[in-house]
Amino acid sequence: MNRIKTDWTKPQKLSLVALLFIIGKTIKESWVLILYFIVRAFVKQNEDEDDTEKRSDKLIYFLLLTAAFLIFFQIQKFIQFFKTRIYIKDNELIEQTGIFTKKTKTIPIHKIQSVHLVQNYIHRFTDTCTMKVETAGTEKTELELSAIDYLKAQDLQEILQQKEAVSAANISDNNSTQLMGLSNFDLIKLAISENHIRTLSLIFAFAMSRLDDLRQFFGKKTDAIIDEQVNQINFTTSIVAGMIGLGIAITLAFSVIRVLLRYNDMQLTANQKGFKVKWGFLQTQQKMMLQNKVQLISWNSNFVRKLLGIKILRFFMVGENILKDDQYIKLPVLQEDVLKKLSAYYQPVWPSLNENPNYTHPSYAWRVTMIYILPVAFAASVALYFWEPWVMIIPILLFLYFLVTFKIRHMKFIFWYNQTSLQIQKGIWGDEHILLNFKKVQHVALETSPFLRRKNLATLVLHTAGDSIKIPYIPLTKAQAIADRCLYEIELDKS
Structure with a gap:
C-alpha cells in the first residue's frame, strides 16, 4: 500500500x-x-x-x-x-x-x-x-x-x-539504479588498506591527552609514578615483541572500527538527476547530491589499496569546504566498471581512452629540490657536523628522500585532454586521478616566472566552484590551448 x-x-x-x-x-x-x-x-x-x-x-x-x-x-x-x-x-x-x-x-x-539526513539511536527509535x-x-x-x-x-x-533537476536540465528520467554496495569482505579489505600510521597517531594523541588529564588530577607525581613503573620493567626481546604485536593489534582494531563507522551498509543509487548515498553504523546517514552541482571528480589509492584494487572516489560540489570531512563523501569503489558507471554521469568518456598522454617538463623533477631543499640540507649538515658528526647524515637522507619523491612525482604526472574534458594522473607512492569537464571551469590563470618564460613553459591553474586544478611546467602552447578551450566553454555556457 x-x-x-x-x-x-x-x-x-x-x-x-x-x-x-x-x-x-x-x-x-x-x-x-x-x-x-x-x-x-x-x-x-x-x-x-x-x-x-x-x-x-x-x-x-x-x-x-x-x-x-x-x-x-x-x-x-x-x-x-x-x-x-x-x-x-x-x-x-x-x-x-x-x-x-x-x-x-x-x-x-x-x-x-x-540534502543530508542523519539518524542516531534516538532518531531511529522515534522515526x-x-x-x-x-x-x-x-x-x-x-x-x-x-x-x-x-x-x-x-x-x-x-x-x-526533482524541482532542481527539472529547472536546471529539463530531465525526466526518474529511474534510479543502485550502483554500489559493500559486503563484509569489502569492509575487511578497506580495514586492511586503511592509513594505519594516521590511526596510530590518533591513538597516540588520545593517550597523551588522557595523560595530561592525569597530570592535572594527580599533579607532578604522575610523571614520577610512570617513570618508576617503566624502570621496573625488564625490557626483554619477548616483551618488546609482545608490545609491538599489541600495538599492531590495537591499530588494526581501531582501523576496523573506523571503517565500520564510516562505510557500514553503504549504498549508492543514481539517476540523471543526482546521487543518493546511505551509510552508517551507530549513526545512519543519507545524503542527496544533485548531479548538476558536481564540479569535478577524483579517485585515489594508497600503495596497499592499489594492490587490492580499491579506489576512493570523491565528488567536488559547489561551495564545498574541502577541509571539512562532514561536508563531502568518500565512496570506496572496488570494481573498475562501477567507477566508470559513476563517472559516466559526470563525463561519459575519459580523455585517457582516446587521447595521447602529455607530460610536465623535466625541470619539474629537480628544480624545487635544488633551489629550496638542497641549501637547507647543506646548512643543516654543516651545523650538525660541529655538534655531532654522525647526525649530519639525517639531513642528507632527507635531501635524498625529497630528490627521489620529486622525481617520482614528475614521472607519474600525466594528463590528457580533448575538446570537452581534462584528465590528470598524479601521485608519489599512491595514485590519484582527476576528471574535469571544461563546462565547470569558472576562470583560468597562466602563471609564469623568468625561468618558465625562458623555457617557453607555464603553469596552468583551472578554478572551479569546488576546487582548483594545477598543471605545472607544461609547454606554453598547450597551456594556452587548454585555457582557450575553457574560456570558449565559459562563454558558450553564458550565451
Missing part, C-alpha cells in the same frame, strides 16, 4: 522529539550547576562557623541566579521549536521562526547542492532524523533541523531533487 506523500506547500512543524534535543543541550550547557546541586544534596558538610554558612549561602544565590539566566536564554529555543514552520513556495524553501520578532529564511531551490541543507552560497550548513519526521524529510529530499 502506497503511503500519502507529504504536501510541502503547506507549513510543516518539527517533531516533538526536537524537545528532547533542546533539553539535552540545556543540561549539557548547565552540567556544572547540576553537578553542584546533586553533590550538595547527597553530601552533608559540617559547617560550624557563621561566616562559612554565609559564604555558602551567597554561593548558592549566585548559582541560582546564573541558572535563572541560563533558563531564560534557553526559553527562546523552546519558543522557536513551537513556532518553527518549513515549507516550499515558488521554488523556494522557506523556514519561519519567532513570535514577536519573526524571522524568515528563504533558500532558492536552485542554490541547494545537497525522525536531523536534516541539513547545504547551498552553494556558503561553506557551512545553511539550514539544520534537529528533529523532523523521517518520511517527511525523505519526501522533501525527493521534491528538492
Whole structure:
C-alpha cells in the first residue's frame, strides 16, 4: 500500500522529539550547576562557623541566579521549536521562526547542492532524523533541523531533487539504479588498506591527552609514578615483541572500527538527476547530491589499496569546504566498471581512452629540490657536523628522500585532454586521478616566472566552484590551448 506523500506547500512543524534535543543541550550547557546541586544534596558538610554558612549561602544565590539566566536564554529555543514552520513556495524553501520578532529564511531551490539526513539511536527509535541543507552560497550548513519526521524529510529530499533537476536540465528520467554496495569482505579489505600510521597517531594523541588529564588530577607525581613503573620493567626481546604485536593489534582494531563507522551498509543509487548515498553504523546517514552541482571528480589509492584494487572516489560540489570531512563523501569503489558507471554521469568518456598522454617538463623533477631543499640540507649538515658528526647524515637522507619523491612525482604526472574534458594522473607512492569537464571551469590563470618564460613553459591553474586544478611546467602552447578551450566553454555556457 502506497503511503500519502507529504504536501510541502503547506507549513510543516518539527517533531516533538526536537524537545528532547533542546533539553539535552540545556543540561549539557548547565552540567556544572547540576553537578553542584546533586553533590550538595547527597553530601552533608559540617559547617560550624557563621561566616562559612554565609559564604555558602551567597554561593548558592549566585548559582541560582546564573541558572535563572541560563533558563531564560534557553526559553527562546523552546519558543522557536513551537513556532518553527518549513515549507516550499515558488521554488523556494522557506523556514519561519519567532513570535514577536519573526524571522524568515528563504533558500532558492536552485542554490541547494545537497540534502543530508542523519539518524542516531534516538532518531531511529522515534522515526525522525536531523536534516541539513547545504547551498552553494556558503561553506557551512545553511539550514539544520534537529528533529523532523523521517518520511517527511525523505519526501522533501525527493521534491528538492526533482524541482532542481527539472529547472536546471529539463530531465525526466526518474529511474534510479543502485550502483554500489559493500559486503563484509569489502569492509575487511578497506580495514586492511586503511592509513594505519594516521590511526596510530590518533591513538597516540588520545593517550597523551588522557595523560595530561592525569597530570592535572594527580599533579607532578604522575610523571614520577610512570617513570618508576617503566624502570621496573625488564625490557626483554619477548616483551618488546609482545608490545609491538599489541600495538599492531590495537591499530588494526581501531582501523576496523573506523571503517565500520564510516562505510557500514553503504549504498549508492543514481539517476540523471543526482546521487543518493546511505551509510552508517551507530549513526545512519543519507545524503542527496544533485548531479548538476558536481564540479569535478577524483579517485585515489594508497600503495596497499592499489594492490587490492580499491579506489576512493570523491565528488567536488559547489561551495564545498574541502577541509571539512562532514561536508563531502568518500565512496570506496572496488570494481573498475562501477567507477566508470559513476563517472559516466559526470563525463561519459575519459580523455585517457582516446587521447595521447602529455607530460610536465623535466625541470619539474629537480628544480624545487635544488633551489629550496638542497641549501637547507647543506646548512643543516654543516651545523650538525660541529655538534655531532654522525647526525649530519639525517639531513642528507632527507635531501635524498625529497630528490627521489620529486622525481617520482614528475614521472607519474600525466594528463590528457580533448575538446570537452581534462584528465590528470598524479601521485608519489599512491595514485590519484582527476576528471574535469571544461563546462565547470569558472576562470583560468597562466602563471609564469623568468625561468618558465625562458623555457617557453607555464603553469596552468583551472578554478572551479569546488576546487582548483594545477598543471605545472607544461609547454606554453598547450597551456594556452587548454585555457582557450575553457574560456570558449565559459562563454558558450553564458550565451
